[in-house]
Amino acid sequence: MKQNLFGDILRKTPGGGNYMVNCTLCDFEFNGSYTRVRAHLLKIKGEGVRVCPKVNPTKLSELKRLDNEATLKIENSKKKKVSLPPVSEERKQTSSGGVHQKLKGPLEASFNIQARDALDCEISRMFYFSGLTFHLARSPYYRSAFSYAANTSNLSGYVPPSYNKLRGPLLDKERSHVENLLQPIKNSRKPKGVTIVSDGWSDPQRRPLINFMAINESGPMFLKAIDGSGETKDKDFIVKHMRDVIMEVGPKNVVQIITDNAAFLSVAPTRFASTIIMLKRFRSLKRGLQEMVISNEWSDYKEDNVDNARTVKETLLNDNWWMKVDYILAFTAPIYDVIRKTYTDMATLHLVYETWDSMIEDVRKIIYQHERKAQVEH
Incomplete structure (x- = not known):
């Protein structure tokens, strides 16, 4: 229960700002809002609540004084509407016979110069009061919105969308439209x-x-x-x-x-490059590897794992397998060169643009030559 000087708020009741209130002067309990409490204490009739019988003329005068002070405090706490700047000197000269006298009269009225000046002030006030960036004025949608509102004759009485409408149905509508696009x-x-x-x-x-x-x-x-x-x-x-x-x-x-x-680039190239480096190393050691699997020492190794030893030997002595290694190294060489050049902490995106087309062309030629050679052999 909340207490104040002249009444106790017992509980909230359904509807609007209504509460069950108990008057501490006459012990009268009633349901209502601030309007009824005020009418009860200030003896204002016609508000749906009886007046307080315990309020004498002296008490009534004191209550009215408190009511006026509270009303004044509320009014002072409200945001005051600051008037717009006066019409500029240029506009005053336009309407008072200055250097722009030629615009005075019907011509001035047709241009709505004062109305345009007032609208400029309203828009600029919106920027200053809300802390909007001046870059918003460069947005094509900012200009089209005001142009549409000003040049559409049947929008008299139009009120801009509210806070809830902007963040709710209009946002949903725009998102759905963009997704469709x-x-x-x-x-x-x-x-x-x-x-x-x-x-x-x-x-x-x-x-x-x-x-x-x-x-x-x-x-x-x-x-x-x-x-x-x-x-x-x-x-x-x-x-x-x-x-x-x-x-x-x-x-x-x-x-x-x-x-x-760079962190992501350190993952992808490493896996790709390590495979290429391993194949290059295999290719450089081809003769030594082949001599190893036909040596007597290899026969001793066979006894430890016969199946693996046989597979390794057959692979290293297989000319088709080495041709595949050569083919892989050939068509990945242009890709490997681009990655090697761009694998740095410096900005290298321009290098990718410069070398991309030539890299793709080199890879395409190698693949084409390989496929053509395979067709001829068959």
Whole structure:
């Protein structure tokens, strides 16, 4: 139970701001809001509650004084509407016969100069009061919104959308519309494939953000942005989020990944490069490996694991297997060279752009020559 000087608020009752109230002067209990409490104590009739019989003229005068002070305090606490700046000197000269006298009269009225000036002041006040960035004025949607409102004749009495309407139904409507616009790009992922692009940057609050986008010839599509604040942006962190993005797009739809993140680059090239390095080493040791499996010492090793020894020997002496090794090393050499050049902490995305087309062309030639040679041999 809340208590004040002239009444006790017993409990909340259904409807609006109603409470069960007990008058401490006359011990009268009634249901109502501030209006009824005020009418009861100030002896205001016609408000649906009886007046307090314990309020004498002296007490009534004191209560009215308190009521006036409270009303004045409430009014003073309200945000006061600050008047707009007066019409500029240029506008005054326009309407008082100055250098712009030629605009006075019907011509001035047709241009609505004073109304335009007032609207400019209203818009600028919105920026200043709300702390909006001036860059908003460069938005095409900012200009189109006011132009549409000003030039549409049947919008008299229009009121801008409220806080709840902006964050609720209008936001849902815009999101649904954008998703419909993006659906053709989503549908093109399977037949055309997609490139996942990851880029790190900092927002105006200096938060480290990582963007993920999906790009193909139908156009780019933003997927998501993650806030890396407080996170160790190592390979595990990047790989986890990259894996989530790939699963969202569909692993079979992803053709390639482009990123400027060194931690992620330290994972992919290492696995690819280690395989190539191993094959290169095998190729350089071909003669020694073949001599090893036909030596007497190899016969001693056979006794430890006959099946494995036989498989290794057959593989190393198989000319077709070595031809496959040569083919793999040949068509991966251009790719390996690009990765080796870009595997650095410095910005290297421009190098990828410069070498990408030539790399693809070199790989295509090697594959074409290999397939043509295979057809001739068969």
